[in-house]
Structure formats: C-alpha cells, structure tokens
Amino acid sequence: MRESRFDELIHAPVRLRICGLLRPVDRLDFAVLRDTLGVSDATLSKHVKTLNSVGYVASSKAASLERLDARRVTWLSLTPEGRSAFDAHVRALQEIAGPTE
Template structure:
C-alpha cells in the first residue's frame, strides 16, 4: 500500500522541520523548538498557527514549575492527522528522490 502524498502545507522548509522534530516526541516546549530551529517567537508562532489551522499541530499550556511568575509553558504536539500527513509527505519526497527502475 502506498499512501505517499505531497503536502504543500508541510513542505515549507520551516514547517517541514517543525513537523520532523515534533514527529520524534510526544510534545515539545515552544521555547525549546524555537531555540532548536534558531528562529524568533513571531516566526515560529506564524508557522505553528498554519499547522494548527490545518489540524496538524495541537498546543497546550501548563504552569511553569520553576517560575515564580504567572507565565506558562506552551507544549506543541503533532496530531494524529499531522503524523499521518507528515509520514505521507516524507514518503512522497522519497518517491521523488528515488530513481525509477
């Protein structure tokens, strides 16, 4: 069964990297993702919003145990749809990159 599917939403370079990092974990702290990707909060927020609107990423906020202020930590996760779309997109890229025999 081949369910490869090129996905324009995921294919943008930063969104592809976001999905790739989130695919490896249950959830990831927004700040850790931002620092790993070396982008600004605004840039990451914009791309996360696009992925969220597509149904590919979900977020939740939790209290920060180590902080004395009211700031909260945002955790990001790929949804099941996001996982399936990312996996299908990677398969499509592999098909594009593989020589036909």
C-alpha cells in the same frame, strides 16, 4: 504500502522542520522548538498557526515545575492527522528522491 502524498503546506522549510522535530516526541516546549530552529517567536508562531489551522499541530499551555514565576509553558504536538500527513509527505519525498543505493 502506505499512501504517499506531497503536502505543500508541510513542505515549507520551517514547517517541515517543525513537523520533523515534533514527530518523534509527544510534545515539545515552544521555546525549545524556537531555539532549535533558530527562529523568532513571531516566525514560529506564524508557522504553528498555519499548521494548527489545518489540524496538524495542537498547542496547550501549562504551568512549568521548573519556573518560579507564574508564566506558563506552551507545549506543541503533532495531532494524529499531522503525524499521518507528515509521514505521507516523507514517503512522497522518498519516492521523488528515488533509491539511495
């Protein structure tokens, strides 16, 4: 079985939800993530910066084909390290919760 590891950095509620939303996708638009979480730009930016500082989340900017203006979209994704840390954290939570049946 793969290693489980409780991760204090991921466990903060907003950061846990960020990782959970990014886990099944290649990348997600900052605005979509913000709206899904129901947080402000500043709140999401703060949590993304924390996750980025340890190498769990990567961000990139790119032009959007849907936009008529020159603004660029910020895309967020879990790094391989972030995916591994999130998966290990989920396993640790499952161990804490115990069997569900």
